[in-house]
Amino acid sequence: MGRIIERTNPSGATTYGIRWTDEQGKDRKRFNSAWTKDGAEAELAAVEGRLAAGLATTRAMTVEQLYNEWLDNHVRVNCSPAHLEDSRIQYRLRIGPMIGHRRIDTINRRIVRQMVAEMQRVMRERHPGNQHAGHRTINKTLTVVKGMLTYAVHIEQLASNPAHGVPALPESPTRQIDAWPLEVIQAVAEAARRLGTPAAGERGTAWAGERDYAIIMLAALAGLRQSEVLGLLWNRIDGDWLHVTQKLCRRSFTLREPKSRRGERRVPLLDRAKEVLGDWRAMAIHEQIVFPNQGATDFVRAPLFDRRVWDKARDAVAIMEVDGR
Secondary structure, three states: OOEEEEEEOOOOOEEEEEEEEOOOOOEEEEEEOOOOHHHHHHHHHHHHHHHHOOOOOOOOOEHHHHHHHHHHHHHHHHOOHHHHHHHHHHHHHHHHHHHOOOEHHHOOHHHHHHHHHHHHHHHHHHOOOOOOOOHHHHHHHHHHHHHHHHHHHHOOOOOOOOOOOOOOOOOOOOOOOOOOOHHHHHHHHHHHHHHHOOOOOOOOOOOHHHHHHHHHHHHHHHOOOHHHHHOOEHHHEEOOEEEEOOEEOOOOOOEEOOOOOOOOEEEEOOHHHHHHHHHHHOOOOOOOEOOEOOOOOOEOOHHHHHHHHHHHHHHHOOOOOOOOO
16 A cells, blocks of 8 residues: 655755555656645555556656656756756756656766767867867756756656766866956956947947946956846945845846845945945836836846956957966
8 A cells, every 4th residue: 555755845845755566576656746635645546556467567758758747856846046047057958858758767987978078069069179168068957957857866767867977078267256456456347348338429328338437347346247247226225235035037038036046135235336226226227126227117137248348348458368268
């Protein structure tokens, strides 16, 4: 006879699963975050009915089915929003097209190695001469594959993880975070101000240059991510502190939880940062949004800011790139 399993997640929510002995005498478990207790009981009754009829109770899951269950029952519950979004991207662009149709019991280490080799081939064709081209992206994909197959072992759909033992690729040793001197940041911000301020007789938004200057200076002085700066609201700035509680998603252009899941990050504002914010606020462009778009109706979109402001300002002061960044 089978039984109902109850689990309490870190969030405090209760999820239900079922446990039974299959037709081969093996102990089996199945979970679904959408099940209520009644739903789990109905599923268990269906399994027991199949056992009584002499039918198989285990599912020959495909990689796509495993991905959806892993995303709902593990990633959404235990991982950050950033990891959730990255997992979706890796599956949609690479894992799904390559092995999404396969049954998970046909996945072996040779297939995983072939995936990695094929991704390497594509990346080297796109970036000839760079031996580390795309390795970071490939490693992210491999991490998602390993996570999915580890979950399959956890729910007893696989006896072992076939992706274990496939090593990560070496990433470029020149990839690093390099802090620019304040003088360089100031020069880029001044260039953005000049480029964004229309000359006499030209069409354009008069205050756009001041906004672009303030965005760059605040990001540097407060150590904020671009998505956090562009998603700022005035009510999150309190005297000497800036309260980071959201970010502006680069793809959907909606406000979302920041990369950190701590709920709120308090960032101290230096005197220079407060001066930059004070000068910008005095222009009173928008009551709520700190850095509105040209029409002062919505947030500035990151891809447009990169193309129209950041890239041009950086080129104007001849900032050199390292490893293509």
